[in-house]
Amino acid sequence: MAEIPDITIEVSHLVKTYGALTAVNDLSFTVKRGEIVGLLGPNGAGKSTTMRILTGYLPANSGSVHICGHPVASAPEATKRHVGYMPENNPLPDDMRVSEYLWFRGRLKEMPRARLRARIDEVLELCDLKRNRHRILGRLSKGNRQRVGIAEAILSEPAVIIMDEPTIGLDPHQIIIVRDLIASLRGRMSVIISSHILPEIEATCDRVLIINGGRIVAQGSPAELRHEIFGSTSYRLELAGDADALAGHLRAIEATLKVAALGDCGADGFCTATLVTESAADLGEQLLAALPALGYRVRSLGRTQPSLEDVFLAATRRSWDARLPDKPVNGDSRAPLPKF
Amino acid sequence: MRHYFTILSHEIRTLLYSPSTYIAAVFFLGVMGFIFASILDLYSKSPQETPPAVVFFQFFWFPVLFMVPLLTMKTIADERRQGTLETLLTTPVNTAEVVLGKFSAAYLFYLLLWGSTLGFHYILQLYARDARYLDSGPLIGGYLFIAISGLLFIAIGVLASSMTRSQPVAGIFTVVLLIAVILGPRYLGEISVLNHAVFGPLKSALGSLQIFTHVEDFTHGVIDTRQLFYYLTGATLALIFSILGVEAKLLNG
Numbered sequence: 001m002a003e004i005p006d007i008t009i010e011v012s013h014l015v016k017t018y019g020a021l022t023a024v025n026d027l028s029f030t031v032k033r034g035e036i037v038g039l040l041g042p043n044g045a046g047k048s049t050t051m052r053i054l055t056g057y058l059p060a061n062s063g064s065v066h067i068c069g070h071p072v073a074s075a076p077e078a079t080k081r082h083v084g085y086m087p088e089n090n091p092l093p094d095d096m097r098v099s100e101y102l103w104f105r106g107r108l109k110e111m112p113r114a115r116l117r118a119r120i121d122e123v124l125e126l127c128d129l130k131r132n133r134h135r136i137l138g139r140l141s142k143g144n145r146q147r148v149g150i151a152e153a154i155l156s157e158p159a160v161i162i163m164d165e166p167t168i169g170l171d172p173h174q175i176i177i178v179r180d181l182i183a184s185l186r187g188r189m190s191v192i193i194s195s196h197i198l199p200e201i202e203a204t205c206d207r208v209l210i211i212n213g214g215r216i217v218a219q220g221s222p223a224e225l226r227h228e229i230f231g232s233t234s235y236r237l238e239l240a241g242d243a244d245a246l247a248g249h250l251r252a253i254e255a256t257l258k259v260a261a262l263g264d265c266g267a268d269g270f271c272t273a274t275l276v277t278e279s280a281a282d283l284g285e286q287l288l289a290a291l292p293a294l295g296y297r298v299r300s301l302g303r304t305q306p307s308l309e310d311v312f313l314a315a316t317r318r319s320w321d322a323r324l325p326d327k328p329v330n331g332d333s334r335a336p337l338p339k340f
Numbered sequence: 341m342r343h344y345f346t347i348l349s350h351e352i353r354t355l356l357y358s359p360s361t362y363i364a365a366v367f368f369l370g371v372m373g374f375i376f377a378s379i380l381d382l383y384s385k386s387p388q389e390t391p392p393a394v395v396f397f398q399f400f401w402f403p404v405l406f407m408v409p410l411l412t413m414k415t416i417a418d419e420r421r422q423g424t425l426e427t428l429l430t431t432p433v434n435t436a437e438v439v440l441g442k443f444s445a446a447y448l449f450y451l452l453l454w455g456s457t458l459g460f461h462y463i464l465q466l467y468a469r470d471a472r473y474l475d476s477g478p479l480i481g482g483y484l485f486i487a488i489s490g491l492l493f494i495a496i497g498v499l500a501s502s503m504t505r506s507q508p509v510a511g512i513f514t515v516v517l518l519i520a521v522i523l524g525p526r527y528l529g530e531i532s533v534l535n536h537a538v539f540g541p542l543k544s545a546l547g548s549l550q551i552f553t554h555v556e557d558f559t560h561g562v563i564d565t566r567q568l569f570y571y572l573t574g575a576t577l578a579l580i581f582s583i584l585g586v587e588a589k590l591l592n593g
Contacts, residue, residue, distance in 0.1 A: 077432045077434065087426050087430075091422050091423030091427060105427075108343055108346055108433055
């Protein structure tokens with residue numbers, strides 16, 4: 001296989017419309033070699049459409065996609081050699097056996113027979129399918145089918161792997177197996193996965209793209225996203241002492257540190273306080289050192305992270321809001337977009 | 341074309357494993373045996389002018405109408421319904437290879453089924469102990485006709501299958517198209533308006549589209565290049581439209 005460049009996927013100003021519906025609206029992003037990128041978005045956000053365009057299955061209306069330096073639109077056969085794709089719902093022919101199916105797919109992907117034979121054993125081992133290699137695909141359980149789909153996607157060791165909802169419908173145990181499998185590809189292959197299951201994305205992905213209405217509304221690592229969307233970190237503190245004077249003391253520790261909420265104090269005198277700061281640094285140690293010195297008794301301190309779920313909800317809400325002031329500008333007679 | 345043989349062997353495997361192939365085969369051999377037996381019955385009652393093989397091939401349209409849809413309706417429609425067309429087309433395979441591979445597999449089966457009817461003639465000769473019954477001329481001509489017209493019929497079936505995601509719709513559409521191609525020119529030619537001198541060229545064009553005339557020519561040893569051209573271009577055109585059909589459906593997602 002030819003040398004794989006550092007940037008494996010390059011999408012610029014991609015637009016795809018279905019009649020009047022704009023599924024993908026001016027989408028641009030790049031994926032580096034060995035990176036695992038998660039595509040997040042509500043239903044109908046354009047995740048599957050984007051993936052299908054990346055694989056060359058759907059043509060885009062405008063914009064360009066380059067996979068390993070080759071344009072998808074004009075050199076589809078060159079790009080398809082670099083892509084392993086698992087579509088949504090993972091369609092498999094019902095009447096084939098696992099090893100037969102992998103053999104057929106491997107031959108279609110132009111793998112030499114001798115290497116394919118060894119590689120099939122390898123992926124069956126990787127995906128824990130050894131015991132099922134002679135079973136008929138139509139009779140496999142959902143989890144095994146999903147693993148066959150993943151085995152098929154990584155079969156020809158492509159530079160780019162695209163998986164549309166790889167963990168949908170799996171039990172927690174199998175989700176962990178699939179997650180480990182995807183994580184084991186890190187560094188070797190670029191992986192794009194889409195999912196609704198947010199902890200899933202958080203655990204496996206280096207970078208998250210949140211898509212809504214066909215546009216990227218936020219991107220970055222899960223930690224960056226948290227900071228970008230909320231801009232603050234919060235701490236949960238259980239302490240006993242002079243609660244009213246707390247705010248003043250806190251300002252002395254860090255300028256932006258405030259008490260966001262103060263719970264009722266219990267019979268033992270301990271109250272629960274939620275502190276908020278704009279500082280990105282971890283203030284845990286400072287708090288633990290300063291508060292007892294001021295006469296407070298601290299029982300517990302925790303840094304509360306907004307979950308990716310909160311980030312996701314906030315980011316998608318923000319993108320709806322961003323659409324509202326879509327008033328005609330400079331004599332532009334375009335009607336405002338409908339409210340959602 | 342490097343994927344053509346991969347797809348062809350996969351398709352042949354699928355046809356061998358699919359029950360509809362065997363239903364088509366049993367049906368076909370039963371019906372053909374019945375037709376053959378009735379022809380022999382007719383010949384045993386009174387002397388006829390034409391050899392039995394000529395009459396036998398005149399009935400070609402009947403098995404074609406039910407066998408071609410059974411062999412071809414699954415090809416593309418079912419892949420589209422299951423979603424495996426998407427995984428197939430995201431490998432470095434082009435649409436032409438997919439369509440040609442599926443077409444070739446169905447065509448090979450079509451030939452195989454018709455080839456098995458050679459047994460009828462052999463059995464007849466075996467029991468009659470008379471070499472005259474195995475009249476090689478009409479047989480060679482007849483099977484040549486089957487092989488060449490089969491290209492067009494199977495291509496029509498693949499075309500119908502490429503235009504829908506439902507197998508029954510593909511099957512019915514195939515039957516309709518086949519009826520139009522096989523019986524259409526015969527009925528159109530009988531419209532009395534066409535007898536007017538102005539429509540002379542149209543009438544003669546319809547006359548040369550008569551597949552029943554083609555069978556007669558072939559079984560009598562007349563191989564007309566115009567007829568060969570008709571089947572070959574017809575098949576090519578149907579296959580090109582099938583390729584477009586598969587690709588056009590992609591545009592709609």
